[in-house]
Amino acid sequence: MSPTRKRINRLPFLQWLAIETGLIVVLSLAWFTESRLAGYSAFVGGLIYVIPNAYFAHRMYRFEGARNAHLVVGNMFRAETVKLALTAVFFAAVFILMEPVHVPALLFTFAVMVVLSPLLRWFIRPQPQR
Amino acid sequence: MEMVIMAAALIIGLGALGAGIGFGLLGGKLLESTARQPELGNQLQTKAFIMAGLLDAVPMIGVGIAMYLIFVVAG
Numbered sequence: 001m002s003p004t005r006k007r008i009n010r011l012p013f014l015q016w017l018a019i020e021t022g023l024i025v026v027l028s029l030a031w032f033t034e035s036r037l038a039g040y041s042a043f044v045g046g047l048i049y050v051i052p053n054a055y056f057a058h059r060m061y062r063f064e065g066a067r068n069a070h071l072v073v074g075n076m077f078r079a080e081t082v083k084l085a086l087t088a089v090f091f092a093a094v095f096i097l098m099e100p101v102h103v104p105a106l107l108f109t110f111a112v113m114v115v116l117s118p119l120l121r122w123f124i125r126p127q128p129q130r
Numbered sequence: 131m132e133m134v135i136m137a138a139a140l141i142i143g144l145g146a147l148g149a150g151i152g153f154g155l156l157g158g159k160l161l162e163s164t165a166r167q168p169e170l171g172n173q174l175q176t177k178a179f180i181m182a183g184l185l186d187a188v189p190m191i192g193v194g195i196a197m198y199l200i201f202v203v204a205g
Contacts, residue, residue, distance in 0.1 A: 065171055088197060092201060095205070103198060117183055
């Protein structure tokens with residue numbers, strides 16, 4: 001049985017990315033009032049979450065439908081593994097290459113994005129194609 | 131120094147263990163429920179996607195803190 005690539009759901013991918021980027025900018029501006037470095041670090045912290053998460057969403061919706069359920073689950077596991085690995089690599093790169101870095105701003109923005117992103121996906125869900 | 135590395139290893143290891151168990155259960159239930167009611171496959175996939183985001187929240191924050199411990203505190 002060959003997997004079907006026909007799209008069943010409409011992914012609001014751009015909408016998610018736009019809202020997440022807007023959230024990062026707002027949080028960065030809030031940290032910017034403390035210092036320029038804090039604002040920059042907050043922006044980087046948000047990006048560390050958004051980039052692996054965009055990959056996860058893209059990979060998870062590679063296959064759709066009951067006929068491809070085994071491929072959906074396999075892709076979900078692989079996407080999660082890559083997402084965690086990418087996050088670790090990005091954090092390591094920031095702590096090694098970005099000098100100096102405002103750690104509270106970086107981790108706070110990352111944690112806020114981690115909590116807010118599933119809520120965003122709950123309110124703006126993939127809709128079935130008509 | 132060694133204790134900091136140990137702490138980071140515990141954070142990453144236990145976080146990965148929890149995420150692994152959670153994703154195993156989530157994937158298993160998704161397959162099971164899709165097999166029971168194939169017409170709900172799309173809705174179940176969307177719900178699994180949202181739950182996956184909630185499930186990996188704590189391990190992701192743990193990875194961030196562990197990297198901070200390894201590269202800033204111990205480094």
